Amino acid sequence: MKNTFSLFVRLLFTLTVSLYVSRVVLKALGVDDFGIYAVVGSVVTMLGFMTSALSTATQRFISYELGAKSTNGLVKTFSMAVNIHFILAVIILFGSEIIGLWLINSKLNIPADRLDSALIVFHLSLLTVFVNLVITPYNAAIISHERMGVIAWLSIVESLFKLGGALYLAASSDYDNLILYAVMITCIAVLIKLLNILYCHYFLKSIHFKLLWEQSLFRSILIFSSWSLWGGLAYVLMVHGVNVLLNIFFGPAVNAARSIANQVQGAILQFSTSFQMAMNPQIIKNFASSDFEQMKKIVIYGAKYSYFLLLIFIIPIIVETETILKLWLGDYPEYTIIFVQLTLAVVLIESLSNTLMVAMQATGKIALYQTVVGGLLILNLPISYYFLNSGSPPYITIIISFFISCLALVIRLFLLKKAILLDINEYFHKVIIRVSLVTILSIWVPIFIHFNYDEGIIRFLLVAFSSTLIVIIIYFAGLEKIEKNFLLEKIKMYIYKYKGNT
Incomplete structure (x- = not known):
């Protein structure tokens, strides 16, 4: 509860700032440039999907060593995680440059006079992904040690920088605002990641990098990460791959509407994420210490409380979406209202799965889980393509996501029944x-x-x-x-x- 409170205080501040920043940025960029930034960001996220999956894997291994109270194992695990992240970051950087340039130049629906700016945004966004991936073990270490107050303060600092950047963007008229915004976001991301490193260096004495290579540990982390990567790829294609499809069929304006819905989703998710981030290390540590009954209690009650926490905010937003958008943004793109409402319905369903996913990751036996659930999630892309190609409206993609999320919840329950004897x-x-x-x-x-x-x-x-x-x-x-x-x-x-x- 202490960690949740720290994250909740962060949320109240960052949410207020982010909503204002979104309004300023939308007006400064305009609907088309805002949509271009969103779809290019989706391309980069798809190509850099490893970041989230590897972060999950690193948190799992560090939390496990903390639960097992193994100092030597903790140093080895952290050092090997840094090595793996750096190697994969370099591979992603070069591979993404090739694939991303092909997508932007050949497939995306971007006005010709904005193509050069879109390419610069792509390179800057890719640099951000590279930095995020390399520094991921440090952030994972902070979360695994349950230092949520630090996470809260870093988020507040990041929000203040973004607020300053948005105000400068609104006052600027001498530069291409799309490029200027991308430069600011990249610089802020790099600075925050450096602060992560400094905190770990000075305050987490058990976390420090040693130049070593342990083949067995490398194999364990890589195997676990490989299955997590498949699940991560499936989720990225489910969300950001569909965003690329929307660009191909409808253009940047619909991407702008979807981006606004995603920002509302991200703001609301922070309420439950604050709670879940405080729970996740406990689930893994209880598994490591063989306290399976306590682990299952956290899984069950954590899912319920996460849903209730979201419901308090989501129902008024769904009912009054139009009024909120008018107060927040003034003018907004077509389809924004229905995108927001359907996206929040998906958020409620997915909130019931979060503790289930962490519990499965805690066991380390995720091959079958990632194969089945990942395979299900990835179906969103071809199904969405079929309906869009048949003339369906753009919001059909979120309706498909809703039903797939419901089915994924059922499958996760049956897989956890076998893995941890969940009733x-x-x-x-x-x-x-x-x-x-x-x-x-x-x-x-x-x-x-x-x-x-x-x-x-x-x-x-x-x-x-x-x-x-x-x-x-x-x-x-x-x-x-x-x-x-x-x-x-x-x-x-x-x-x-x-x-x-x-």
């Missing part, structure tokens, strides 16, 4: 039934307000205030008796403590 019936009754009941009960009041009041700030505030009722519904319909008793005891303890201090 599917227990998960169904404690998570699925509870979250479904709370969702059904929570949606009626905001919908009633939406259709019985005129559009405007008053209706928006009433719908937003109705989210407090969701908290009450969560308490009565979403929590078990033991959870209610625990919560009441904590509240009483703090009241008595406060009275004692006063």
Whole structure:
């Protein structure tokens, strides 16, 4: 809870800044340049998909060594992770330059007069991916040590730099704003990653790089990472590959709409990510110390609480999307409203899978899991192509993602039943039934307000205030008796403590 609070404080600050920055950048760049930046970013993310997968693998191995309390193993693991990341970063850099240039020059729908700028953005974005990949072990070490306060402060510093960059971008008229924005984002990313290194060097004495090579450890990390890479590639193609398809079929304006939806998604996900980031090392450490019952409790209750945390914010946003977009951006591209609403529905479903994914990674036995789930996720791309080529609207891609996410959740449950003896019936009754009941009960009041009041700030505030009722519904319909008793005891303890201090 302490780590979650640190990350939550970070969230309140970074979310406010990022929403304002998005408004400024959209106006400074315009819809087309904003869409070009989004689709080029998607190309780079696809080509640099290894970053996320390798970060997950590194966190798993470092957290495992911390749970096993092996100092020597920790140093070896960290050093080998740095070696592997550097080698793969170089390979990605050269391979991506070749493939990316071909995609941008031959396949993407980019106006001819903006092609040179798009290529510069591509090279700068690729440099950012290279730096992120090389420095990933340092960030993974901070998370594995559960130093979430550091993560919070680094995020706040990054947000301040982005705010300053956006204000400068809005005032600038002497440069190509698309290129200027890409330069600023790259410089900020490099600076933040260097701060990660400095923190690990001075404050995590057990984390330091030694020039060594251990073949068995290299093989273990590489095998685990290879399967994670397949899962990472599948997810990247599911999200960013579809963004490239949207560009090919509809052009940069639709990419801009999808990018805005992704920014809303990213802002909302920070609420649950803060909570999940504090849980993930605990899941892995409990597995390493063979405390499987505690591990399964975190998996089940963590999924439920993550969903509830998101639901409080998502229901008012889905109901009042149009009003929020007008207040936030003023003018916005076509399809933005439906993109935002459907994307947030996908976020709710995927929130139930996050602890399941971490639990599977903790076991280290992920070959079958990544093959099956990754294969399912990657189907999003060909299915989306089929529907888009048949004349379907662009938002069909998110509807497809929703159904694939639902099916992936079911498959993850059955695979974890075999891997850690997870009780599917227990998960169904404690998570699925509870979250479904709370969702059904929570949606009626905001919908009633939406259709019985005129559009405007008053209706928006009433719908937003109705989210407090969701908290009450969560308490009565979403929590078990033991959870209610625990919560009441904590509240009483703090009241008595406060009275004692006063």
